[in-house]
Amino acid sequence: MKTMEATLERSEPASTGELLESLHAEAWGWALACCGRDRAAAEDALQSAYARVLAGEARFDGRSSFKTWLYAVIRTTAAGERRRAWLSARGLARLTRLRVEPAPVRGPEAETAESFRAKALAEALSRLSRRQREVLHLVFYQGLTIVEAAGVLDLSIGSARVHYERGKARLRRILVPEVHR
Amino acid sequence: MNERDFDRDLAARFKALRSSDLSEAPPFADSLRAARLSSSSGGRAASHRAAVWIALAGAVAAGVAVVGLLLPKADRPRPVEDSIAKAAEISSWSAPTDPFLDLASLETSPGAGSPGASRSTR
Numbered sequence: 546m547k548t549m550e551a552t553l554e555r556s557e558p559a560s561t562g563e564l565l566e567s568l569h570a571e572a573w574g575w576a577l578a579c580c581g582r583d584r585a586a587a588e589d590a591l592q593s594a595y596a597r598v599l600a601g602e603a604r605f606d607g608r609s610s611f612k613t614w615l616y617a618v619i620r621t622t623a624a625g626e627r628r629r630a631w632l633s634a635r636g637l638a639r640l641t642r643l644r645v646e647p648a649p650v651r652g653p654e655a656e657t658a659e660s661f662r663a664k665a666l667a668e669a670l671s672r673l674s675r676r677q678r679e680v681l682h683l684v685f686y687q688g689l690t691i692v693e694a695a696g697v698l699d700l701s702i703g704s705a706r707v708h709y710e711r712g713k714a715r716l717r718r719i720l721v722p723e724v725h726r
Numbered sequence: 727m728n729e730r731d732f733d734r735d736l737a738a739r740f741k742a743l744r745s746s747d748l749s750e751a752p753p754f755a756d757s758l759r760a761a762r763l764s765s766s767s768g769g770r771a772a773s774h775r776a777a778v779w780i781a782l783a784g785a786v787a788a789g790v791a792v793v794g795l796l797l798p799k800a801d802r803p804r805p806v807e808d809s810i811a812k813a814a815e816i817s818s819w820s821a822p823t824d825p826f827l828d829l830a831s832l833e834t835s836p837g838a839g840s841p842g843a844s845r846s847t848r
Binding site for chain 1: 727732735736737738739740742743744745746747748750751752754757758760761762764765
């Protein structure tokens with residue numbers, strides 16, 4: 546990965562493609578998280594982020610790892626797309642649909658115990674604040690440290706830690722309600 | 727469920743969500759192709775936007791130039807003939823109160839004294 550990052554700094558398009566490909570699946574998961582698990586919005590955000598990287602609009606300066614930099618690009622791109630969607634009538638409709646009925650994780654035919662747990666988690670995450678959801682996703686789903694998550698989200702470490710703790714406590718209240726009764 | 731158990735449970739749930747998501751990730755080649763397409767069409771859209779702005783700026787500049795040419799014309803001095811006619815009109819004009827200025831026909835009453843005589847000599 547270090548070699549790939551070094552070639553990226555030399556702005557070789559093929560290497561950028563290789564780097565993006567190596568992170569594609571995880572980046573997709575992050576795009577989904579940034580777009581409230583809306584598949585279509587996540588695909589748009591991921592493609593737009595790749596387009597920004599390929600066009601040189603977003604430049605990797607080596608101050609962080611390529612992964613955290615790419616995640617920050619995806620997050621800002623998704624936020625931009627959300628703002629644009631908010632301004633368009635179609636986007637408003639999509640947003641309304643998102644709040645009322647979150648997209649299912651899988652079709653009912655693939656409903657297993659594992660997918661049920663995943664679905665329950667997705668629904669619980671949708672009830673957290675955006676920041677809490679993002680920090681928890683980056684730590685538990687992407688395996689980043691809180692410090693790295695703070696870098697992706699452009700937050701102070703203390704603030705990221707507070708979002709992490711509060712988000713986890715709230716998830717616990719939602720997922721394990723009997724403890725709090 | 728204690729804190730540690732909950733952390734383990736949460737990690738397992740996230741793992742399940744992750745494997746579910748990753749199995750449904752769109753192929754990288756498709757995303758890259760779409761990105762390249764949107765990158766080039768984005769460039770085209772940007773150049774189109776730039777052309778629209780340039781045309782708009784040109785139209786505004788032309789409007790300003792036209793107004794700039796027309797405005798001084800309105801303030802430009804009139805021809806000499808106009809000034810002469812105006813001067814003749816002014817000099818031939820008489821006010822309705824002009825007859826009151828003619829004092830030759832007025833009679834002065836005898837008790838009114840004569841102009842220049844002092845009060846003590848009366």
